[in-house]
Amino acid sequence: MPEKSYVGMGHTVCPICTKKHNSTILIDKRLRNTLTNDMVTDIGLCDEHQELYDKGYIALVAIDEEKSELPFNLDNVYRTGKLAHISQELFEQIFDVPVPDNPARLMMCPDDLIDKLQTLQPTE
Numbered sequence: 001m002p003e004k005s006y007v008g009m010g011h012t013v014c015p016i017c018t019k020k021h022n023s024t025i026l027i028d029k030r031l032r033n034t035l036t037n038d039m040v041t042d043i044g045l046c047d048e049h050q051e052l053y054d055k056g057y058i059a060l061v062a063i064d065e066e067k068s069e070l071p072f073n074l075d076n077v078y079r080t081g082k083l084a085h086i087s088q089e090l091f092e093q094i095f096d097v098p099v100p101d102n103p104a105r106l107m108m109c110p111d112d113l114i115d116k117l118q119t120l121q122p123t124e
């Protein structure tokens with residue numbers, strides 16, 4: 001258990017890469033020891049992924065379905081660490097599902113799908 005204090009640090013966590021950003025100092029107004037230095041206060045895209053989002057890309061986040069719990073959501077999926085971004089145009093060519101309409105335009109996918117996508121795209 002991390003030590004708690006009436007002063008802590010809150011972070012916004014990127015739903016795509018889980019990077020912490022926009023860190024802020026938190027203070028318990030009643031001065032009770034309820035806070036730690038590592039608290040998630042918000043979910044939001046980091047600069048890098050905001051830029052890709054603004055360009056219209058769809059984020060694919062690879063998960064291990066066997067190690068993840070149902071229902072799949074950002075809190076209980078086991079991420080393999082692989083990510084890919086594809087254009088909306090390519091997404092519609094490859095997948096037979098609607099473009100994800102969540103705020104991060106993120107879709108979870110099996111790990112090997114990212115490997116397959118990489119064979120389709122020329123490497124830079």
Ligand SMILES: [Zn+2]
Binds near residue numbers: 017046048
């Ligand atoms: Zn990110």
